[in-house]
Amino acid sequence: MEPSKEALKSYFEMMVLIRKFEERCAQIYGMGKIGGFCHLYIGQEAVVVGMQSVIEPIDSVITSYRDHGHMLACGMDSGGVLAELMGRSTGYSKGKGGSMHMFSREKKFYGGHGIVGAQVSLGTGLAFAHKYTQDGGVCLAYMGDGAAHQGQVYESFNMAALWKLPVVYIIENNEYSMGTSVARCSATANLSTRGESYGIPGEQVDGMDILAIIAAGKRAVERARAGEGPILLEMKTYRYRGHSMSDPAKYRSKEEVDDVKNTKDPIEKVRALLLKQGVSEKDLEEIEDKVKAEVLKAVEFSENSPEPDEAELWTDILVGESA
Amino acid sequence: MRTITVREALREAMREEMIRDKNVFLMGEEVAQYQGAYKISQGLWEEFGDKRVIDTPITEHGFAGLGVGAGFGGLRPIVEFMTFNFSMQAIDQIINSAAKTLYMSGGQMGCPIVFRGPNGAASRVGAQHSQCYASWYAHVPGLKVVSPYNANDAKGLLKAAIRDPNPVIFLENEIMYGQSFEISEEEDFVLPIGQAEVIQEGSDVTIVAFSIMVGKALEAAKILKEQNIHAEVINLRTIRPLDTATILKSLAKTNRLITVEEGWPFAGVGSEIASVVMEHGFDDLDAPVLRVTAKDVPLPYAANLERLALPQVDDIINAVKTLIIGG
Numbered sequence: 001m002e003p004s005k006e007a008l009k010s011y012f013e014m015m016v017l018i019r020k021f022e023e024r025c026a027q028i029y030g031m032g033k034i035g036g037f038c039h040l041y042i043g044q045e046a047v048v049v050g051m052q053s054v055i056e057p058i059d060s061v062i063t064s065y066r067d068h069g070h071m072l073a074c075g076m077d078s079g080g081v082l083a084e085l086m087g088r089s090t091g092y093s094k095g096k097g098g099s100m101h102m103f104s105r106e107k108k109f110y111g112g113h114g115i116v117g118a119q120v121s122l123g124t125g126l127a128f129a130h131k132y133t134q135d136g137g138v139c140l141a142y143m144g145d146g147a148a149h150q151g152q153v154y155e156s157f158n159m160a161a162l163w164k165l166p167v168v169y170i171i172e173n174n175e176y177s178m179g180t181s182v183a184r185c186s187a188t189a190n191l192s193t194r195g196e197s198y199g200i201p202g203e204q205v206d207g208m209d210i211l212a213i214i215a216a217g218k219r220a221v222e223r224a225r226a227g228e229g230p231i232l233l234e235m236k237t238y239r240y241r242g243h244s245m246s247d248p249a250k251y252r253s254k255e256e257v258d259d260v261k262n263t264k265d266p267i268e269k270v271r272a273l274l275l276k277q278g279v280s281e282k283d284l285e286e287i288e289d290k291v292k293a294e295v296l297k298a299v300e301f302s303e304n305s306p307e308p309d310e311a312e313l314w315t316d317i318l319v320g321e322s323a
Numbered sequence: 324m325r326t327i328t329v330r331e332a333l334r335e336a337m338r339e340e341m342i343r344d345k346n347v348f349l350m351g352e353e354v355a356q357y358q359g360a361y362k363i364s365q366g367l368w369e370e371f372g373d374k375r376v377i378d379t380p381i382t383e384h385g386f387a388g389l390g391v392g393a394g395f396g397g398l399r400p401i402v403e404f405m406t407f408n409f410s411m412q413a414i415d416q417i418i419n420s421a422a423k424t425l426y427m428s429g430g431q432m433g434c435p436i437v438f439r440g441p442n443g444a445a446s447r448v449g450a451q452h453s454q455c456y457a458s459w460y461a462h463v464p465g466l467k468v469v470s471p472y473n474a475n476d477a478k479g480l481l482k483a484a485i486r487d488p489n490p491v492i493f494l495e496n497e498i499m500y501g502q503s504f505e506i507s508e509e510e511d512f513v514l515p516i517g518q519a520e521v522i523q524e525g526s527d528v529t530i531v532a533f534s535i536m537v538g539k540a541l542e543a544a545k546i547l548k549e550q551n552i553h554a555e556v557i558n559l560r561t562i563r564p565l566d567t568a569t570i571l572k573s574l575a576k577t578n579r580l581i582t583v584e585e586g587w588p589f590a591g592v593g594s595e596i597a598s599v600v601m602e603h604g605f606d607d608l609d610a611p612v613l614r615v616t617a618k619d620v621p622l623p624y625a626a627n628l629e630r631l632a633l634p635q636v637d638d639i640i641n642a643v644k645t646l647i648i649g650g
Contacts, residue, residue, distance in 0.1 A: 060396065094429035101427035110395055110432070115419050121385050122420060125392020132348070132374070132398055152416075155385025162380070316430040317464050319488035 003053070003214060005277050009287065011053065011210055012270045015045040017291045018069040019267060021078055022241075024295050025068065025085060029245045033303075034085045038099045041069035043240040046266035047172055048073040050213030051140055054221050058135055062110040062123040063142035065100035066172075066239075070142065074109040076102075078294055079301035088305035095308040096316065117143065117150030120169065124156040127167035127230075138166040138224045146177025148191050154198075157230065161198040164229035168220045169195070171232065172207065174239040179251040192234035200230050207235030208264040211273075238264070324505040332474035332506060333363050333439075333495065336481035337401060339511070341371055344399060347485055350377040350386060351403030351440075360405045361441065361500055387413030387438070391420045394434040394490075401485060404440035407456045407494060414459075421490040422465030437484045439493035442470070443534065443585040444633055446498065450621035455586035457533065460492040461563040461595070467516055468562040470494040472537035474504035476560055479514030487516060494562075496535045519566035521573065525555035528643050529573040531596055532583040533559040536634060540583050543639035552647060562592055570596060571604045578609040579646045583634055588616040613642045 003011070022040040029038050041048075044066075052061075052073040063070045071081050076092065084091025085099050092102045100114040110126060113119040123141025130137035147153060148171050160167050171191050175182055182189060192202035205216040213235065220231045238260045242249040249257075271284060327335075341347045348371075353360045355368040355378040368376040379386040383404065390400040404410045410417065417438060424432045444453040461468045467489055471477040477495070484491040506512075522537060523544055532540040537558045544554040555573050559566070574580050580600055582593030593614035600612050618632045 062392075092429065093427055093431075096429055097427040101424075103424075103428040103432050105431050110392075111424070111428070113420070115415060118388060118416060118420055121388025121416060122392035122395065124385075125389040125394070126396045127392075128389055129393045129396025129398050132346075132393070133396075152384045152388055155380075155382040156389065158380055158382065159385060159389060316426045316428075318467070319425060319433040319435075 002211065005274070005279065007053070008270060008274055008277070009279065011049050012267070012274060012284070013287050013291060014049045014073055015267045015270060016288055017078065017294065018045045018049070018072050020291050020295045021072060021082070021298070022068060024299060025082070026241070026245065028086070028299070034099070035087065036098055037065065038085070038245045039066040039243065040239070040241045040245070041066055043260070043266070044172055044174060044207065044237045045069060046210040046213055047170070047207050047235045047237055050210045051170065051217045053214055054217040055138065055140060057108070058137040060108045060110055060126045060130070060137060060139045062119045062126060062139065063112065064116065064119055064144055064147060065112065065114050066144065067100065067102065067112045071102060071104070071109055071112070074104065074107040076104050076107050076109060078298040082298040083302040083305050086302045087307060088302055089308040089312070090301070090305040094312055096312065117147040117153050119143065120147065120150070120153045121156045124160050124165060124167055127160065127165040128163070130166050131163070136225065138168060138221055140168050140170060142170045142172060144177060145171060145173040145175065145182050145191060148194055149185065157195050157198045157200055160230040161195070161200050164227060166224040166227070167230045168224050169230060169232045171234045172237055173234055174237050176239070176243065176251065178243040178247065181251070192232060195230070195232040200232050202232035202234060204234045204236060207237030208266045208269065210266060210270055325508060326503050326505050327474050328501055328503050329471070329474050329477045330361070330363055330500040332478035333481055334365060334367070336478045336485070337364065338367060338370070340482055340485040341367070341375060346397065347399045347401065348375040348377065349401045349403060350379055350390060352379055352381055352405045354378060354403050361497060363500070364403070383409045383412035384416065388416040388420065390436055391416050391434055394421070394436040395424070395432055399435050399485065401437045401439060404438060406452060407440050407442040408452050408454055410438065410440070410456065417460070417490070418463050422463050426465060433488050434490050435488045437491045437493050439481070440495060441497040441500070442494035443496055444622055447624055447626060447629055449624045453622040455584065455617070456492070457494060457562050457584065458586055458591045458595070461592060465490065466563065467491045468494065469516055469560065470534045470562055471560065472499070472534055472558050474506045476514065476558070478506060479512050480516065480560060482513045483516050486513070491516070494534065499535055514560070517561050517564045517566060519560055519569040520558045521555060521569065522558040523554070523556040525553035525577065527553045527577055528579040528581065528646055529555045529557060529570070529577045530581055530583060530639065530643070531557045531559060531570060533562060533592070534585070536583040536585060539634065539636050540639055542636045543643065546636070546640060547643055552643060554643060565595065565599065567599050567603065570600065574600060574604045575607045578607055581613045581615060581639070581642045581646065583615045583639055585617055585633060587619055588614055589619065591616055610646045613646055615639055615642050
């Protein structure tokens, strides 16, 4: 079933928000106001927006360090995310986590993890907790194509399949793990088969097409929720920017990037769908203006927020105790 | 007073806490149907069933991470390592995920989890199965590190560890599992983490030890007493947070201190205690702190070499005499 016009509009809005937010992050990073590593999600927006649309509030989400898009899609406040990126006290981690380490228990977003593949075991544990407490929840555990080579991913696959845990593993295959293409580091090109040894069904999905993502996502989440065990979705997507802000991406040609941008852009795809359904250019412009205003507000909020109090250095080391 | 083994004490602690809190569960290799590689969990699978006593595949990195995720998800996992030597496979999840996430999340994501199992040398199992991890884990902010000596410690501290809202590394000792001790009859007996015990009073020298080395220190103290040297023995119980107050108070009385541990000397627990004592108890020291540790070598297999490599009662006596009489 195709999503309604209103639903499609809301996806468009979220995808544009993620893109504008990330573009602004790049700009602010260039000004030196965001430090450290900063991994942008531009190009991959359809994946999280599509998957988020097929889950329930009880479900949990966990991902790697390329996490800004996931947080916004989970409904976390753009001001709180940007403030964290800028190391401010009003950030989701009070300025102590940064781009790669942000969380919201309220929105069931469990990070934001900096070690490639670690979030897959952690997400399997979240699924274990869903099953143990019988709360009916499912965990979406995202990873990149690079993480798909980590040993603990397969240790997790085995346990998830053995114990029929309600987890959907999502490989966001953006074709490059940092500067290494899938062809150069993977013995097999089709990553959706990586669960086969454990009896985990897999599916390749056009990760630039939100309708395909929603359709596959629905099937996967329903299966996991029904107690049939884990399932693997390989989202074939692409990142427009470098691995992180410090990566000039010289391992691929400008033509390759431009070709994806010009022919497969996930936002343009949704825009075309909406226009076809009779939504006017003006309506879409209004959405874009609304998003721009939100991003501006987030910037203003973050810039006006103070750095963390020096006393924060010594808090949150142990629950219930200060060092 | 009731007398039980350390093994039984650990089992009672887990059983009582599993009865008390339905979110407490035990997972690890051979913990359920096999009844535990060292029989610590004997009977628990029959009592609590598949849901709460879970045999894992041999997959330490994976099940440690799964346990931490379950902790984030609101459960209270007890993760058993068949020995702590295998926790090196999982150390990334223990440090990067369990220990650091509370801080990195600005206080949102606590992880109540216990990693437990035998630590240090057993008997002639060679270098890869005989390492002491006390100083490794004690290095890390965000972890608590506990190491019981007797049955009382084992029960009271494990119950405290399971109730603690933070990740706790619980370092047991295989050789101690079968040893019997009197245990408190107090109902719901819990010992506070972070408090050391003066297990023997004395006036001439302080011996600080933990786990199996407390027993060696007590033996040494007994022999020294016959020679009119009165050693005070501190059973650390917790490595991190270190009970510096108890150590410094004892030092103020004896003015001499040695540390005993089964780990290596470099950056060991003894090194930390020596630093603390130098920084905060310098004026109380009549002699330099001495460390009795394992020799700085991988643990050998041959019986005679193993004995040489590990701290023995004689080593402790010699260290004390060096301090008191001079080398």
